[in-house]
Every structure is written in structure tokens, then in C-alpha cells.
Amino acid sequence: DTAVSQTPKYLVTQMGNDKSIKCEQNLGHDTMYWYKQDSKKFLKIMFSYNNKELIINETVPNRFSPKSPDKAHLNLHINSLELGDSAVYFCASSQGPGRKNIQYFGAGTRLSVL
Amino acid sequence: DAKTTQPTSMDCAEGRAANLPCNHSTISGNEYVYWYRQIHSQGPQYIIHGLKNNETNEMASLIITEDRKSSTLILPHATLRDTAVYYCIVRAQGAQKLVFGQGTRLTINP
Numbered sequence: 507d508t509a510v511s512q513t514p515k516y517l518v519t520q521m522g523n524d525k526s527i528k529c530e531q532n533l534g535h536d537t538m539y540w541y542k543q544d545s546k547k548f549l550k551i552m553f554s555y556n557n558k559e560l561i562i563n564e565t566v567p568n569r570f571s572p573k574s575p576d577k578a579h580l581n582l583h584i585n586s587l588e589l590g591d592s593a594v595y596f597c598a599s600s601q602g603p604g605r606k607n608i609q610y611f612g613a614g615t616r617l618s619v620l
Numbered sequence: 621d622a623k624t625t626q627p628t629s630m631d632c633a634e635g636r637a638a639n640l641p642c643n644h645s646t647i648s649g650n651e652y653v654y655w656y657r658q659i660h661s662q663g664p665q666y667i668i669h670g671l672k673n674n675e676t677n678e679m680a681s682l683i684i685t686e687d688r689k690s691s692t693l694i695l696p697h698a699t700l701r702d703t704a705v706y707y708c709i710v711r712a713q714g715a716q717k718l719v720f721g722q723g724t725r726l727t728i729n730p
Contacts, residue, residue: 547722551719554716
């Protein structure tokens, strides 16, 4: 009964491939996020969706396409993977904007592009 | 969002109080101070947040100076499981994203 779950936990793939990471939250939250943590351990937001609508896109290359089939799911599809895409990707969710906008994070997906 | 400055690393003995400082001298009136931590190989975890009053919950206490230009996160009785990177984040009410800095790597020693 994990609150925010991501699959897979590890993903190893070749350059040029297309891959997806799935995220689901069972907290009833309206807003979901994708963050990227690079090799230097800096965490940066990539996307945010509120009720299936994109509200934040932090100048991420268009090879990255988030998809939200419903407000409990936010999947991340990556086309034409590059070496620089190797990182840990975290999904998060929150109730939405407002004073207590506490974000709950998944355990992360470690992507290695060879 | 206002910028925050934290020490790169700190050590604390197990069982003692761990006091983690954060400077946010450019904080504005509607910005809250949030603390998250990231234990190795896990996702970030919310700890506590506050606006101007001191706050306490089951995990920690947050002390914010009267001028709100700095704050201290206190873990009253640190355990080995508190070893993590602690992030101090300033965020306006209603803002969506969290902007993470480098954080403080806290090591609890036996």
C-alpha cells in the first residue's frame, strides 16, 4: 500500500531506445510531478500535472513526454535515449497548490543509458 | 523563490540533538520554509514547514528567527537512521514546485 509507487525501480537500456517509467499514487492527490536527480545529486523538477493538465514544464527536451491518463497516474515516456539521460527519476504527488502543499515522493527509478 | 544557504555537511553523535542551520536572507513575506530529507537511495521525505512561528511535529522542531532570515531544524534525539541529506527550501504559498539546493549531508555517528 505504498503511497507513491514507481516502476521499474531500475532501468538499463541502450542509447536511442524509447522507454517509459510509470507512476501511481493512491493518496487521492490532484497534482503529480516528475523530478530528475543527476549524478551530482541535484534534484530538479521536470513536469507537474494538476488534474491531468500540464502546469509546469521546465524546459525539458521534447524527447520527454509525460502522460497522465487520470489524476492517479503520471507516466514518463522518453524517446531516443541519450547518455545524459542517465539519472534517478522521482515521481511525487501533492494535494495541490496551497499552504500545505506537501509533496510525497516515490522511491525513484534509476535509469542507466549505455 | 528565495535562495537558501546550508552547510555542506555536519556530524552529530547518536542520541544528541542535531541542529541544522539554514540562511534565507531574501525570504519574502508570503514564503514558507520547508524541510525535506533524502536518505540514501530513497526519495525525498517531508519533515516540517513553517511561516514565522516555531513548529514541532513527531519528527523535528523548526525554529525560525524573528526576522525570518534564517531557521534551524532540530532533530531532538538523533539516531543512525537520521543520516541523510537535509534540504531547506523556501517556497511561496501556492507555488507548485520545490527548488532543491545542495542540502546538508548529516551523518549520525554511533
